[in-house]
Amino acid sequence: MxxxxxxxxxxxxxxxxxxxxxxxxxxxxxxxxAFSFSSEKxxxxxxxxxxxxxxxxxxxxxxxxxxxxSECEAAAARGDxxxxxxxxxxxxxxxxxxxxxxxxxxxxxxxDFRAEFPMFIAVFAASVALFGFxxxxxxxxxxxxxxxxxxxxxxxxxxxTVLGTKLAALLxxxxxxxxxxxxxWTAAFWxxxxxxxxxxxxxxxxxxxxxxxxxxxxxxxxxxxxxGFALASLGRHTAMALGAAVGIFAVSEIGIRIAVxxxxxxxxxxxxxxxxxxxxxxxxxxxxDYHTCQFSQGACEPATYMVTWQQSAVVFGVALVGAVAxxxxxxxxxxxx
Numbered sequence: 499m500x501x502x503x504x505x506x507x508x509x510x511x512x513x514x515x516x517x518x519x520x521x522x523x524x525x526x527x528x529x530x531x532a533f534s535f536s537s538e539k540x541x542x543x544x545x546x547x548x549x550x551x552x553x554x555x556x557x558x559x560x561x562x563x564x565x566x567x568s569e570c571e572a573a574a575a576r577g578d579x580x581x582x583x584x585x586x587x588x589x590x591x592x593x594x595x596x597x598x599x600x601x602x603x604x605x606x607x608x609x610d611f612r613a614e615f616p617m618f619i620a621v622f623a624a625s626v627a628l629f630g631f632x633x634x635x636x637x638x639x640x641x642x643x644x645x646x647x648x649x650x651x652x653x654x655x656x657x658x659t660v661l662g663t664k665l666a667a668l669l670x671x672x673x674x675x676x677x678x679x680x681x682x683w684t685a686a687f688w689x690x691x692x693x694x695x696x697x698x699x700x701x702x703x704x705x706x707x708x709x710x711x712x713x714x715x716x717x718x719x720x721x722x723x724x725x726g727f728a729l730a731s732l733g734r735h736t737a738m739a740l741g742a743a744v745g746i747f748a749v750s751e752i753g754i755r756i757a758v759x760x761x762x763x764x765x766x767x768x769x770x771x772x773x774x775x776x777x778x779x780x781x782x783x784x785x786x787d788y789h790t791c792q793f794s795q796g797a798c799e800p801a802t803y804m805v806t807w808q809q810s811a812v813v814f815g816v817a818l819v820g821a822v823a824x825x826x827x828x829x830x831x832x833x834x835x
Contacts (some may be wrong), residue, residue: 501660505667511728517676522629526622526679530686537609537694541773548604556599563594587766609695612704615687616711620779622683623715629671630723631743637668638727639736643716661829665727665822684712714778714807721818734826746771763801764789769815778810 502549509515538544570580570588580588638661648691729739750771758766765785777783787801 501663502667505664506670509633509637509667512633512637512640514640515633515671517599518629522625522728522795523679524684526625530683530690533609534690534694536607537690538606539694539696540605544605545601549601550585551604551822552599552601553596555817556594556596559594563589563592566706573677582679600656609687609691611688611695612698612699615684615691615708616779618683618687619708619715621709622680622712623718626672626676626679626715626719628723629675630668631726631739634668634672634723635730635739636736637730639734639739641731642731642734644683657829658826661731661826665724668723668727669720670737672719673716676719680712682773709826711779718778718814724818725821732821750814762789764801768803768805773805774810774813777805778807778814780784 544756566584568589573580573584574588585592621668641664689695726739726743729742730736732738733742750769754769755766757763758769763769764787767785773783773785783805785803785805787803788798789800
């Protein structure tokens with residue numbers, strides 16, 4: 499039996515893998531099920547009821563406005579000061595207009611597959627990426643911690659081959675899992691949109707865009723799994739990867755944000771990893787600097803800075819190459835015993 503097949507089986511039989519898989523599937527199913535109850539397909543009767551409610555509120559508002567104007571005019575005839583209470587000209591210039599009462603405001607929520615599903619692709623990717631990180635870190639970290647790696651190297655003394663095969667088995671598993679669950683995730687939300695939402699305007703171009711979003715999600719899950727694997731291999735322990743992840747999050751999302759705020763760095767969020775994750779999924783992230791506004795000169799037009807998905811690819815690619823290269827370099831030189 500080949501080493502690759504053996505590692506695939508070992509990964510699949512680990513209790514951590516099975517537990518995390520169950521939690522992942524249950525979590526995704528719970529999200530989809532709960533969301534299905536929040537959406538309601540808009541029928542002609544529902545739209546008509548919303549229009550009637552909007553019109554009724556408009557009519558009531560007009561009546562209230564007319565009553566207020568009449569009271570103001572009566573008070574003015576008595577010589578009272580009405581401007582403070584009713585405003586200039588008794589508020590006649592502020593008559594409610596029909597466009598202030600749109601029927602859309604009174605409609606129940608309806609899930610729009612075309613507009614909203616890309617957000618759920620990001621949710622799916624984050625869930626599978628977390629699975630891949632924990633399983634990948636545990637897969638190699640437990641081997642180092644229990645001495646299993648040393649025993650494996652006695653059977654297969656080629657260090658880089660063993661580590662590379664383990665990484666390949668992990669990425670293959672995450673790839674297959676992402677594709678299968680991703681297809682089920684898409685089908686579930688398409689069913690929700692068909693039965694309790696809207697599938698309007700789903701053209702071939704929209705499907706291509708969703709497909710590209712899915713590829714970016716797949717790339718992110720593989721990247722996070724590989725980095726988790728590499729960090730655990732570097733530290734010879736699963737806790738090394740988990741601790742490093744917590745540390746990176748704390749430094750990036752808390753430390754850097756505080757530092758750039760104190761130093762007054764323009765567009766400080768461009769140094770934060772979450773900005774690049776956002777631009778990766780949304781294709782771009784626009785940052786604003788409101789300190790450049792001159793409110794005394796009219797409307798605010800802040801300076802902007804655009805972070806593109808290509809920049810995100812460079813940042814994440816450097817992180818991936820650095821972590822994996824360091825793991826293989828230390829594997830080659832370290833004392834295994």
